[in-house]
Amino acid sequence: MKNEEKIFSILISTKNRCNDLILTLRKLEYLLIRNDVECIIYDDGSNDGTFNYIQNNYPTILLKRNEVSKGYLYCRNKMLSQTKAMYAISLDDDAHFLTNNPLEPIQNYFESNPHCGLIAFRIFWGRTEPLNTVSFEFPQRVQSFVGCAHVWRMKAWHNIPNYPEWFVFYGEEDFGAFQLFKQNLGVHYFPEILVNHRVDLKSRKNNSDYYIRLRSSLRSGWFLCFLFYPKRIIPRKMVYSIWKQLQLKVFKGDVKVLQVLCLALFDLFFAIPKIIQNSNRLTENEFNSYEKLPAARIYWQPKDNVISSDFFK
Structure with a gap:
């Protein structure tokens, strides 16, 4: 064939x-x-x-x-x-x-x-x-x-x-x-x-590339926010994203995450031309419909224990 x-x-x-x-x-x-x-x-x-x-x-x-x-x-x-x-x-x-x-x-x-x-x-x-x-x-x-x-x-x-x-x-x-x-x-x-x-x-956090992965995860989430979210939603999502990193990591002693946040913000700044070129923003109605969908099913565990994950929630 x-x-x-x-x-x-x-x-x-x-x-x-x-x-x-x-x-x-x-x-x-x-x-x-x-x-x-x-x-x-x-x-x-x-x-x-x-x-x-x-x-x-x-x-x-x-x-x-x-x-x-x-x-x-x-x-x-x-x-x-x-x-x-x-x-x-x-x-x-x-x-x-x-x-x-x-x-x-x-x-x-x-x-x-x-x-x-x-x-x-x-x-x-x-x-x-x-x-x-x-x-x-x-x-x-x-x-x-x-x-x-x-x-x-x-x-x-x-x-x-x-x-x-x-x-x-x-x-x-x-x-x-x-x-x-x-x-x-x-x-x-x-x-x-x-x-x-x-x-x-469980072992991923101990890997040498943990902070590289975290930086990549943060900036890609922000890229997506600026590419697709209605403009009025972006400030709230950004503040919430940064606050959760401070609350869950930096304030609990992982100070290196503060450096990762700064680097990811620099990445976002330098990506602005690409974001403008590739933007395909959802309308308000589209965004509301999208938000009603279940989050991606990322992790499955036996006995029907399903864990969902979403970057901003």
């Missing part, structure tokens, strides 16, 4: 996580042999042998490489622009499906919901797979999605701008969700499809 006839494309961006990627591909092997599936891997400047391993062991995978890292948003945009498939599944290199044979349910859901532009999966965050995978949740439209595991209807993707590479890290999911909303298309949470994101959340 020719590339343009593929129904599904599995897209993975990776950098220096060869062992994680190997495990993910082993979990995906039964899907990769299907005639209606292609897999594109973008190696973003790895120096741990990732490119050679994939080239030697998975010759059918469409393998791309940056000699020098250009960032995962660059890689995602490239892969999404190159695939000819109807549906593009984005997976992190440390994530795999726990649901057997997930592709037919995905296709059936898209066909039954023509105004769904993107499907967000149910995600379990943990190094090991959960013993209980049962969920009693129902599909529903939500505000946004998680980057590590979702699937685009490519017709919808081609109707919105590419992910903003100037965000660098974080925020692209909400950017895409807002753009879909402006097109009267929705993000739908589809709990039938369960993914294991092999990340230990």
Whole structure:
């Protein structure tokens, strides 16, 4: 079957996580042999042998490489622009499906919901797979999605701008969700499809890049606020966002967060020209409708314990 006839494309961006990627591909092997599936891997400047391993062991995978890292948003945009498939599944290199044979349910859901532009999966965050995978949740439209595991209807993707590479890290999911909303298309949470994101959340705060991630998270949230929120809402959201960082972190002794706040504000200032150029602001009515949607379903835990998260709430 020719590339343009593929129904599904599995897209993975990776950098220096060869062992994680190997495990993910082993979990995906039964899907990769299907005639209606292609897999594109973008190696973003790895120096741990990732490119050679994939080239030697998975010759059918469409393998791309940056000699020098250009960032995962660059890689995602490239892969999404190159695939000819109807549906593009984005997976992190440390994530795999726990649901057997997930592709037919995905296709059936898209066909039954023509105004769904993107499907967000149910995600379990943990190094090991959960013993209980049962969920009693129902599909529903939500505000946004998680980057590590979702699937685009490519017709919808081609109707919105590419992910903003100037965000660098974080925020692209909400950017895409807002753009879909402006097109009267929705993000739908589809709990039938369960993914294991092999990340230990409790250890993240102890990682050396914690404050880098925090800075990126703050500035991307502010970028989104200035790009999409009605102007009268922006001051209140900004004050609330900064106050919560002071209240929950700085006033409790994490003084370094004050420096992170200042750096993120500088980032916001220097991004003003890009914000003006790319603004796609919601009307008051659109904003009110958006606010009524449930927040993105980010963390799932067994026994139907679902934790929602939203940047400003």
